[in-house]
Amino acid sequence: MSSPAHAIYSSTLSLSLQGHAFHPQYGVQLIFNEIAESLILCGAICSQNPSCRTFDYDSSSHRCRLFEADLTNGAIIAAASQTSIVGSVILSASLYASMYNQSCSACQENRYQTCSSTTNTCQCPGNSYWNGSMCPLQLFENAACSQIDACRSDLNLSCIINSYGGFTQCLIGINLFTIFVYENTKIVQIETMSDYASLRSNDGVVSPNYNFLFDENILE
Structure with a gap:
């Protein structure tokens, strides 16, 4: 590993056997x-690219491909070229715990978290979300999701809530609806993803004791 000043360039990689591609x-x-x-x-x-979670390289053609993907939304497969190899960035909760939601000075020159200009705190990079311990990649259409910011919002995906108040799956083209979150005497109205992100930034992690009240009439 490099010194903290060069942490943006530091990562631990796992390599596949030769003859594989992502x-x-x-x-x-x-x-x-x-x-x-x-x-x-x-x-x-x-x-050097915070979005890169996986890469593959062919030493014959010198082709280098980077992916914003991992084994949750991709696969290592046999390649036509026996000189192709796959590298994966190894992630652990320890890379995130000391920085998340701290002041931006904690995540300067770091590839795993970025400084939010809105909250001036360390947050997950784009297309990832905070799950309480790490920043996994956001999910694609039809994937099962367990929190409101788990889906690729840049692709117009939302984590849909069922009539029992439980999160279900990432679906496209459905407008977010008003959610009231309360715990004891605290009431917060959530209408957008940024509202939810702000709540998470202020409270760290949304308490499992929060109850969700919402309008069951979801309109296109």
Whole structure:
């Protein structure tokens, strides 16, 4: 690992056996497809990109591909080329716990969390969300979700709440509706994803004791 000042470039990688490539679930997960002179250089390019969770490299063609994806929404498959290899960024809760929701000075030059200009605190990078211990990637359409910000909002996806107040799955094209969250005497009205993010920033993690009241009439 590098010094803290160079943490943005630091990551621990796991490499597959040769003869494998990464297959993303969606085309949008491919974020880089260029030539790199070596496997080490391709891995370094991934480490310098906070969005990169997985890469593959072919030492014959020198093709280096970076993906905003991991094994929850992609797969390592046998490749036609026996010189292709897959690298995965290893993540753990310890990379996040000391920084999340702290002042921005805690996450300067860090690839795992970013400074929010809205709250001036360390938050999950784009297309990821805080699950209480880490910043996993946001989910795609039809995936099961367990919290309101777990879905790719840039793709117009929302984590839908059923009539019992439970989160169900990521669906597209359904407008968010008003949710009132209360615990004891505290009442917060949530109408947008930013409202929910603000609540999480203020309270750290939404308490499991919160109750959800919502309008069951979901309108397009």
